[in-house]
Amino acid sequence: MIAAGCDVGSLTAKAYIMTEKGPLASEIIRVKSTNISSANEVMEKALASARLRFSDLECCCSTGYGRHEIPFAKMNMSEISCHGLGAFHADPSIRTVIDIGGQDCKVILIDSNGSIRDFIMNDKCAAGTGRSLEILARTIGVKLEELGKLAVKSKKPINITNKCSIFMELEVLNHLYTRKRLKHIACGIADAVAKRVAGLAKAIDIEDNICITGGVSKNPGVVRQLAHHMNKSFKVLPVDPQIIGALGAACYAMQAIKTGGPS
Amino acid sequence: MITAGIDVGTRFIKVALTDGENLRGYACAEMGPHFDAIIRSLLKEARVQAGAGIWDIKKIIATGFGGHLVKKAAFTLGEAACTAKAAFLLDRDIRTVVDMGGLFITVATLDQNGFLETTHVNERCAAGSGKFLETVAEAVGVPFENISSLVSFSTTPYTFTSNCAVFAESEIISQVNAGMKSGDVLAGVINAVASKAASLIDAAGAQDGIALIGGMAKIPAIREKLSGLTGRKMLVLSIDAQSVAAFGAALLAQGRKNRDGRIVAEKGF
Numbered sequence: 001m002i003a004a005g006c007d008v009g010s011l012t013a014k015a016y017i018m019t020e021k022g023p024l025a026s027e028i029i030r031v032k033s034t035n036i037s038s039a040n041e042v043m044e045k046a047l048a049s050a051r052l053r054f055s056d057l058e059c060c061c062s063t064g065y066g067r068h069e070i071p072f073a074k075m076n077m078s079e080i081s082c083h084g085l086g087a088f089h090a091d092p093s094i095r096t097v098i099d100i101g102g103q104d105c106k107v108i109l110i111d112s113n114g115s116i117r118d119f120i121m122n123d124k125c126a127a128g129t130g131r132s133l134e135i136l137a138r139t140i141g142v143k144l145e146e147l148g149k150l151a152v153k154s155k156k157p158i159n160i161t162n163k164c165s166i167f168m169e170l171e172v173l174n175h176l177y178t179r180k181r182l183k184h185i186a187c188g189i190a191d192a193v194a195k196r197v198a199g200l201a202k203a204i205d206i207e208d209n210i211c212i213t214g215g216v217s218k219n220p221g222v223v224r225q226l227a228h229h230m231n232k233s234f235k236v237l238p239v240d241p242q243i244i245g246a247l248g249a250a251c252y253a254m255q256a257i258k259t260g261g262p263s
Numbered sequence: 264m265i266t267a268g269i270d271v272g273t274r275f276i277k278v279a280l281t282d283g284e285n286l287r288g289y290a291c292a293e294m295g296p297h298f299d300a301i302i303r304s305l306l307k308e309a310r311v312q313a314g315a316g317i318w319d320i321k322k323i324i325a326t327g328f329g330g331h332l333v334k335k336a337a338f339t340l341g342e343a344a345c346t347a348k349a350a351f352l353l354d355r356d357i358r359t360v361v362d363m364g365g366l367f368i369t370v371a372t373l374d375q376n377g378f379l380e381t382t383h384v385n386e387r388c389a390a391g392s393g394k395f396l397e398t399v400a401e402a403v404g405v406p407f408e409n410i411s412s413l414v415s416f417s418t419t420p421y422t423f424t425s426n427c428a429v430f431a432e433s434e435i436i437s438q439v440n441a442g443m444k445s446g447d448v449l450a451g452v453i454n455a456v457a458s459k460a461a462s463l464i465d466a467a468g469a470q471d472g473i474a475l476i477g478g479m480a481k482i483p484a485i486r487e488k489l490s491g492l493t494g495r496k497m498l499v500l501s502i503d504a505q506s507v508a509a510f511g512a513a514l515l516a517q518g519r520k521n522r523d524g525r526i527v528a529e530k531g532f
Contacts, residue, residue: 010433103430103433123425124425124426124427125388125426125427125429125430126427126429126430131429131430132429135429162387163387163388164387164388164389164390164428165389165429166366166389166392166394166428166429167366167387167388167389170273170328170366173296174329174332176296177296177298177329177332178332
């Protein structure tokens with residue numbers, strides 16, 4: 001039984017291929033011009049590294065922002081369900097998933113079976129998402145991948161009071177103009193994003209055993225500041241936190257194969 | 264006596280020179296990291312227009328969001344004080360100044376003597392700001408000066424699903440790829456911008472004699488939409504709408520004469 005999950009987000013596309021025994025391959029790419037071409041490319045890459053062909057996949061489930069358009073997916077599930085099940089599959093003790101993606105941010109509560117108990121999300125405003133980090137990293141001329149490394153070097157983040165990313169950009173520029181240390185600014189940026197996420201998490205009663213997923217979870221600066229603002233510690237997942245959505249989708253596909261669902 | 268006003272806004276730096284009554288020189292450039300050099304060259308440009316030498320500039324006052332960055336300035340003042348001063352000097356009937364800039368929309372109300380009464384500023388979100396319009400215009404590839412003519416052809420303005428200026432960009436790109444006309448998209452933005460300004464004008468309880476200034480006031484479509492929404496007449500001042508705050512700062516740098524004829528700085532705003 002070979003099942004696959006394909007997660008097409010706003011900034012990256014992810015694919016995950018698994019059997020009932022365990023994982024076979026996974027892949028992450030930057031999105032292409034259309035959702036369909038991103039999905040095709042990421043799945044082809046994952047299939048190539050698992051030495052499989054499209055016809056070997058028994059069921060594929062899609063998720064993410066572009067989930068309705070994927071031609072080879074037999075089913076689709078919402079990102080919220082997939083992140084919940086994916087995190088639960090990776091570590092069954094997880095009860096709260098904080099997913100910080102490119103264009104939204106969600107806090108998902110799961111029960112002991114891995115199904116969704118409650119969730120809250122912000123997809124109205126870019127503050128507290130990967131987009132905000134990307135804009136601000138560009139403003140200070142630091143690569144997105146290096147922003148986190150730079151941020152953890154600082155213990156004194158600059159205080160960014162604005163909530164809107166564009167106003168934040170202006171505030172960051174002001175700090176740059178007055179010659180503040182770059183690492184303190186980088187840490188301030190991470191702190192500003194973390195504050196927004198912590199604010200969202202406060203609106204829902206979270207349980208311990210928290211994990212962070214999504215692209216922003218790879219930024220150690222944001223993770224550290226988030227732990228500080230929420231006054232909680234996070235569990236480190238045994239798999240790449242960015243792939244969790246695709247992993248969850250693959251789990252749903254696997255369930256569908258077992259129950260003889262869509263095929 | 265020649266004095267200078269430097270208005271460091273969120274998007275542009277404006278420099279104005281005055282002799283106390285007229286705008287003698289004016290220069291404007293985009294804000295950047297080398298703002299010191301930008302200010303220096305703008306001052307030179309304005310000085311050449313005014314026919315004044317370096318030592319003729321007796322005093323500089325800075326204003327605007329980044330006013331504190333200007334090292335040469337004697338001190339900095341709020342934008343509202345500056346725009347009020349300049350607008351009232353140009354037209355004694357002005358009672359409200361609506362300044363639509365890059366990120367901020369400021370509504371200032373004046374009393375019959377030209378003194379500042381109240382100021383109202385938009386909430387700190389870039390939805391419906393000049394930057395929002397700029398981002399969208401850039402995404403659809405329309406130069407700023409062509410916005411109005413394109414908007415005038417639009418019959419079905421687009422309604423944004425997300426108000427966020429950051430998300431609007433990706434929304435626009437997918438809409439234009441799907442065949443949406445750029446005029447309709449821009450008309451949608453103009454509506455968003457104008458309704459934000461209109462709600463501020465209402466909140467300020469603006470009296471008639473409304474002057475519309477700032478970079479966005481240069482777009483006729485915004486002026487028309489705004490007078491349509493508020494049912495008020497939007498007056499245009501006789502100088503460049505973007506230069507008003509800098510001109511006001513320069514005017515305030517002239518100071519006023521006290522009883523024994525000595526010039527004192529006009530503070531207290």
